[in-house]
Each structure stands twice: as structure tokens, then as C-alpha cells.
Amino acid sequence: MDTIVTVSGFVKRYKKHLAVDGVDLTVHKGEIYGLIGPDGSGKSSLMKAIAGVLTYDKGSVEVFGTLVDSERAAERVKQRIGFLPQGLGLNLYPDLSVEENIDFFARLRLVPERDLRERKTRLLAMTHLDKFRERAMKKLSGGMKQKLGLICTLIHEPELAILDEPTTGVDPVSRRDFWSILAALIQEKGMTALVSTAYMDEAERFHRLSFLSGGKVLASGTPTEVQALAPGSMVTVEATPQVEVIARLKKSFRQVESLGPLVHVFTDRVDQAAAKLEIETALAGLTPSAVRADKPELEDVFVALLLRSAERKESPGGLPTSTAAHGHDGLAIEAQGLIRDFGSFRAVDRVSFRVKQGEIFGLLGANGAGKTTVIKMLNGILSPTEGAGLVAGADMKTAGGTIKQRIGYMSQAFSLYMDLTVEENIRLFAGIYGLDTGAMNKRFQWIVGMAGLSGYESSLTSRLPMGVRQRLALGCALVHSPRVLFLDEPTSGVDPIGRRRFWEILSKLAREDGVAILITTHYMREAEHCDHLALMYAGRIVAEGAPADMKRHVEQEAGRLFEVVVDQPGLALAHVQQAGFRGAALFGTKLHVFCRDPVRDKACACRALEESGVRVMSVNERSLSLEDVFVYHAMALEQAEQAAGRHVVAA
Amino acid sequence: MIGNDGRVPEAVRLWALRLFVMTRKELLQLRRDVPLLLFLLYSFSLSIYVSGAGISMQLNNASLLVHDSDHSESSRELIHRFRQPYFRFDGEVQDQKVGVRRLDQGTAMLLLDIPPRFHESIVGHEPVSVQLLVDTTNAPQGLSAAGYASRIIGEFSFDRVSSRLGGASDGDIRIPRVDSAHRVWFNQDQNETWFQSISHILRMITLFAFLLPAAALVREKEHGTVEQLLVSPVTPLQIMLSKVLAMTLVILAATALAMASVLKPVFDVPVKGSAALFFLMTALYSFTTAGLGLFAATITKNQAQVGMIALLVISPMLLLSGIATPFEAMPPWVQTLMALSPLRYFVDVTYGILLKGVGLELLWDSVLAMVLLGGTLFGLGMWRFRRQLA
Secondary structure, eight states, X not given: OOXXXXXXXXXXXXXXXXXXXXXXXXXETTOEEEEEOOTTSSHHHHHHHHTTSSOOSEEEEEETTEEOOSHHHXXXXXXXXXXXXXXXXXXSOTTSBHHHHHHHHHHHTTOOHHHHHHHXXXXXXXXXXXXXXXXXXXXXXXXXXXXXXXXXXXXXXXXXXXXXXXXXXXXXXHHHHHHHHHHHHHHHHTOEEEEEESOGGGGGGOSEEEEEETTEEEEEEOHHHHHHHSOOEEEEEEOSSHHHHHXXXXXXXXXXXXXXXXXXXXXXXXXXXXXHHHHHHHTTTOOOSEEEEEOOOHHHHHHHHHHHSTTOOOOOOOOOOOSSOOOSOSEEEEEEEEEEEETTEEEEEEEEEEEETTOEEEEEOOTTSSHHHHHHHHTTSSOOSEEEEEETTEETTTOHHHHHHHEEEEOTTTTOOTTSBHHHHHHHHHHHXXXXXXXXXXXXXXXXXXXXXXXXXXXXXXXXXXHHHXXXXXXXXTTTOOSEEEEESTTTTOOHHHHHHHHHHHHHHHHHHOOXXXXXXXXXXXXXXXXXXXXXXXXXXXXXXXXXXXXXXXXHHHOEEEEEEESOHHHHHHHHHHTTXXXXXXXXXXXXXXXXXXXXXXXXXXXXXXXXXXXXXXXXXXXXXXXXXXXXXXXXXXXXXXXXOSOOOOO | XXXXXXXXXXXXXXXXXXXXXXXXXXXXXXXXXXXXXXXXXXXXXXXXXXXXXXXXXXXXXXXXXXXXXXXXXXXXXXXXXXXXXXXXXXXXXXXXXXXXXXXXXXXXXXXXXXXTTHHHHHHTXXXXXXXXXXXXXXXXXXHHHHHHHHHHHHHHHHHHHHHHHHHHTTTOOOOOOOOOOOOOOSSTTOOHHHHHHHHHHHHHHHHHHHHHHHHHHHHHHHHTHHHXXXXXXXXXXXXXXXXXHHHHHHHHHHHHHHIIIIITTTTOOOOOXXXXXXXXXXXXXXXXXXXXXXXHHHXXXXXXXXXXHHHHHHXXXXXXXXXXXXXXXXXXXXXXXXXXXXXXXXXXXXXXXXXXXXXXHHHHHHHHHHHHHHHHHHHHHHHHHHHHHO
């Protein structure tokens, strides 16, 4: 197999900070190679060096057989590379139209006009951007910007595409779309791609991958090989009281996570029956109402690997319980027919839902679906055009001030003052919420304990690792012991362990202190933590229910999900789609296919594949993920919308 | 809500506490911004010294060329009257054209052309004229050079006349003449550094009073922290007021530093009026200018834009409010427009207190104008800020 990129002993230092510490990797022709890891794990430095735009301190980088060690060497390979830097649409020109952007990048690369015209038409059609040729780039949605970025990176048909976190901040539907476009292009042109991502669940999209943490490679190989590094089973338990279940399991297992009413435990027993038995024994008398063992997902494997690498020794520090005993009963949030118009655009359309004290409520939806507008109205910052709402016992129309005093809010950006220390940030918010000195000191101690901040008290916030920063922001939102907590995409850029720890705190807040939590997220694995979900599309709630119910509902409508391993995935996808399986999607070398009637449909799909000369290696049933649910709903709605002609949601 | 036993009502305590923690936050953030602090320190110390010592509007060292076609006793005497420090004799030219070229090149400022038979004409009691060419591309300098030169020539001429008359009547000069017996007030030594250094402090106060709060507010927008504040019980008024308070304190401290480190010890600038009143007025002016800055912050998206707006708004203020040129000399429409510039009033107040030693009894109208302007600007800023947040 041809080698496109060879990196060995790569070291990159920024002043004293060691960003990448001895990385080796090889990318072969025609594969999609993944770099997975949280913010600050060294992905971007590595990619920039391979693209020839960053110098490095030690080791060697070879691209197309050329040693990239000087600006001149880099110039030699640049024409054959396409590089998409990190950040939504950062390489594009906001004021130029879609077409002007493409033309600019093509002419920069001296693409002949005829080729340009052909490629542009094809790529625009493929990305469904052809309707928006004239639209200024800044007016596109996040997902569309990334697709345009991809077109501009690939317009000169480079042999190697380097894409730095192309799916960060993009909703699940656009993300899935992005991957299938990329897979198709790579297949068709014989390109090679090096792609990074912070979403662990995207690991299955890659042919091979490296998992980076703290500048080092923790694992690499094909997804199957990586999975084999931490053999074991993921056991799901449903039992009450959950707090007690978790406490008992934690005595013998390191990886325990609550997901809504369920508890997930990772055990290194591969045999599933033995794994179930082991968990039941550890529960010591608490009889579970349901126990299930599955193959662990890649994210579980990453967490296991992270926990294994010795340097991660953040003390869990036992979460302190809040002193105030609150009732768990009563309604925390009630939205009734909320409508909000901006001019002639209806951003939120008759949204109603209820959140009880002690409940975790997830609001899902693509960028621009109206989630943030709903939150703003409930927080009393934005007044609704119509409808009513009660938050923490106060009417959001008339008692905005009371609401503000009673709720906690944490945003995507964490909204901390980076140039203040941890202590100064906490004291600032304590003062804003009017805590007196005694209460402030008590609460300060509580936050430090809860968020595991001890030792960081006088560090500048900007120097904190992302996970710690996130917990500090949560602490600041909780400084006045609010009864209702709003979290707007609170986990971007945090590593899986930090994210688990964050959710542990949230579960505890909800279960023990009865705090109601409303959260929005793009990270579908996180949505599994919620007790109740509402999916928003174009300002409306289109599906609602507990995660398990929502999955069941999709299973009833669309069928069960099967994973088909084949030898020619690109070809296979086309044939399966032709055979009438419209929801089929490509994951690395595997196909995902919905089958309404498992026996008949499965046979039908396999026959379609065999007839076209694709060899089917194996077919396994998979349990649905929330991402599958999300994508299913969004695609159904989009198709309905297209069928109804250009239907405009405006009033 | 009045406390019945003399204690502060809870609502007032909370309001003040919030304002206090927000103000403290601003000061803490400023303390961490070392480059900005260094810039502030430089602006209120060394930069004041440099402009006080360096900037001069007076005629100094103007280069004089002479084309002397006479080379006589009289011509030499006339040339000698062009003295240091106002003029610098830069030599003679043989050809008048060479002199004109030097003027074109800008290497000389004046060209004195003395005709042949200059001395003969004076001795022979005939009227005679000399030609003076002056480069007035730099208008103030050129105009004063021309003014000084014609006075020198006039005096030379008067001396000739009086010596002739005196010679005729044996020393008893009886010709009508008027002498000017002027008294210089407020700045007896006519020390220009006083005016320049105080002007520069006003410039720096204006700049920082505009930029500091504006940048602080826009930074909150850029970093998204304003969102966090809005869902908390802090009101937009407290957000804006805390920035003004913090930055006013900083500016007062910087002004005190400038007075104590440069104005008093180096330039001997007197404080004839009440220093307390001067600082109080500086605080009022900072508030007024901060209102302008905050308003600018509400119409911009990032700090770079604030910087550009500052150039746009501050430059005309600095140029046209009376510290660069006399206010009275400007066309009426500029004067009317500049009624909107708070600096125009603060200039009167500052010179009034520091150099003239007057108090509020004379300055009240300027003070009132600053209060009204500041209140209006702050109110406008508040209104924009609130509307933006919705």
C-alpha cells in the first residue's frame, strides 16, 4: 500500500509547554485517518505540521515521500494538499457569496475554468448548496459553512485532504451529511484524508485512527483493533435507589456512569453472561429490574484507556452534599405555547413543556432550531411574542428579576473572567447574588469541594484545563443554590473523563438536591443522561419523551438497525440505497441499514449487495443511539418539507 | 422600604454590594493587564514631560538667509538685529535665486534681501525698502516670523529716524510715540510649558476616559461574559456604572501621579485654586467622557472597532476644544458644534482652577454643561445597551 504521510518521533513545544510529545503515525493512500482527542491534546499542531504551516522541534514529517523540514520543502507538497483549519468557516470570506468563495480558492490554485465549472456544479449539488450560490457565506448555517469549507478545500482535487475538527459545533444531521460527502469524494477521487475530531463517537467513521491525550498517542489502529485494547463488556443496570446502586458499584468498578434511570458499568470480562453475573453480585442484595450486557463502544474504550494511563490522578474528591434539604416535588419550569417572532421570522413556534424538580430535561436540535431563544425567554431576558411560562415559581413575563435570583445559568463559552483567579470569579458571582460574607465562605468551600478545585484557588482561570474550567463555571452558576439550572451546550472541548465527572455532578444535583436541570447539547451521547428529551426543529418541538421511549418509537416506525460489514463500502452504499433503504449510511468500512422486517429486509439487502458483486462479511444488529433517533426525525421532516414544496415557517 | 431602626434597607444593601463587587472586578482585571498599565503609566508621566518640554508654538531658531547687495555698516547692523533664540543666521547667498531655492527646499525660512545703496539711501535721507521672503507653510511659525521681522525692521527704521531728529536737536527727542506697558497675568513668566503640559494631561484624560470603559464593555460582549451577567440579578445600569466608577478612580490616580511627578516638581506648575475641586471636576469630566465611550461601545462589536471610533470622535475633540488652538479663533459653526464636546468645558475649568485660581462661582456654567452632557450621553448609552440586550 502506498504511504502518503509518515510521522515519526514528532515533538512540538510552545515555549515551555510541550504540545506534542513523540508521536508516530503512518497514513496510507485512500484511507480516512482519524486523530481523536480532547482540546489541547496536540491534534492541531500535528495537522499543521503535516500541512507544512508549522515548524516542529524534533522528529520527522514526510508527505508524499518528501521530508517537510523547511519552508521550501513545504512549498513542494502544498499544491497536492488541501487544508481546512479549525473553526467554523474561518478560512472563508464572510462577505463573499458561496460561489465567489469557491471561485476564489479555485483560481488561487490555478484550476482551469472548465474543470472549475464542472467540479463546482457537482460539489454544490452533492452538498445541497446549489440553491444558495448567491448567498453570502456569513448568512449560512454552521453545517453549511463547513460543507462550503470542504468544497473550497477540495476544489483543486488534492491528493491529501487535512481537515481539522470539521464537525465541531455542527448539529448531528449536518455532521452525518458531512461524513457521507467526505466518504463519497474520497472513494471517487482516490484521495486520502487526515481528519481530527473531538467527538469520540465519530471514531467509527475512520479506517484507522490515533487517540491522542496530552500530546501522546494512547491508542492507534483500526476501530476494531483499538477496541481490542480494552476488552470487556458494558453492563447496563436499572435498579433503585440509583444513588445507592452507584455507591455500591463504585467500590469495585472504576467506570460507573448514570444515564437517566440506567447505570452503565464497564467490566473487563468479555463474556457477557459472566459480566452480568459479576455486576449482580456487586449490587449485593439490590435487585435490578433490568440488566443487559453489550460490546463496549469506542468512547467507553477511550475512557478505560485514559483511566489506565497513570498520569490522570484527579481525585474524585467525593461530592459534598448540599446542606439545604429541598423538596423534590413540584414543577420547576412550565412553558405554555411560547412563540417568539423576530420581524417576520418565527424563531419559536408554540413550544410547551414541563420540567419537574429533580428532573434533567434535554432540549435537542440543530443550530438555529430555536433552543437558545427558548432559554432566553425562560430566563426573562427576552419577552415572548405570545404564550406564558413559569420558572421556579415566578411568571417569566412579569417577574424577570425574581427568576434571575432563583436560577443558575451556564453557557457554551463558560462565561468566566479569564483574567481573574478561581477565587475571584466565585466571589464576584457570590457578591452579585448578594451572599453575605459568612454564606460566601461556606459556599466557596462547597464549590471547591464539588468541582475538585482545591489547589487551583489562586490560579488564573485562563490557565485551567478545560475540564476544570467547566466545573468552575458550573460552580459559579450554583453559587446561590438555585432551584433551576440552565445549561446551554456546556461541554464543548472537554475530554471524556472531564465530561463524565461533570455529569456525575449534575446527576447528583438532580437526584439528591432536587435541582431541575434544562440542558441543550449537540453531543448525543450526553443526551442519554437526560430523563426527558424534546427535539426541536424549525422552532417547534417535533418529538418528545424519555430517551428509551424515543428509541422505541423510531424502531417501531423505521425498523431495527443492522451493521453490515462489506469489502467495498462505497459501492455497497449506492446499491443498498438503490434497493430502497433510504436511511442507509456509511461508517468507516461499515454500513448502517434500517430493517423494518428484520428477516425479510436483511435478506433483501444482502441479496442486493451480493448481486452487485459486494461481499458481505457479517451482519449484526445494533442498538439505536440517540444520534440515530435525531437524524431519523430530522431527515423525515426535511423530506416532508421538500415534498410540500418550499414551505416557509414564517407567520 | 425604609429601615425602621436606622439600618440600611436590604434592597439598598444588595444594590450597593452588586455595584461594589462589579467595580472591584473591573479594577482586578485592569491590574492583570500589564501592557495597558504600562501604557497608562507612560501616558501620565514621561509623555507629559516630553510634550511639556518639547512642544512649543513660540518662534524659535528660525533659519534666516541674507542676500546683501550692499555690504555696508547699515546692512550689517540690520542683520545683527535678527537675534537668537528667535532667529538663526544661516549665512549669505550671492544670488537671490539660490536663496529662493533654499526656501523651496525648506532648508531656510526667511530670506532678507537688502538692495544696493541701502546705506547710501539712509545716510542721504532717502526712503528705502528691504525685501523679506517668508515661508509660511507652517502658518503659525511663519506668521510670527514675519511679525517679528517686521517689528525688527520697524524698530531699525524708528532708530534711524530718531537718531536723525536727535542729531538735529541735540539729544532732546520730541517726537510723539506710544509705549506699551503691559502686565502679564496668570503666567507671569509666559512659561509655555505650563500650558502645554496641562493640555497634554487633558488629552490623556480624554483618551483614557473614553477608551477604558468602552473597551471593558466591548470585551464583555466579545467574550460572552455579558450573557452571564444578564441572567444574573445585576442590572444594565450596574454593569455600566461599575465600569465608569472603576475607570474614573484609575484616571484620578493617574492624574494625581502626573501632577506629583511631573507638573509640580519639573515644570513648577502652580495650583492656584483648590486641588480638591480640580480632582472633583476631573472625576465629573471622566464620567461625562465615559458616557461617550460607553455609547460608542454599544454601537461596536469588538475592541478594534472601539479603537477606530475613538480616533473618529477623540481627534476632533482634542483639536477643536481649545487646547490646540484658541477656541475663539474658530469659525462660528465649529464653535457651535464643539458645544457638544465636554472637553471644551473642562479646558476652561482646568485652566481656571490651576492657573487663575477661580472657583465654582465663576465656573458653574461649564460645570453645569458637563453634568448635562454626561447625563445625556450616559442615558443614551444605557438606552442602546438595554435595547441591544433584548
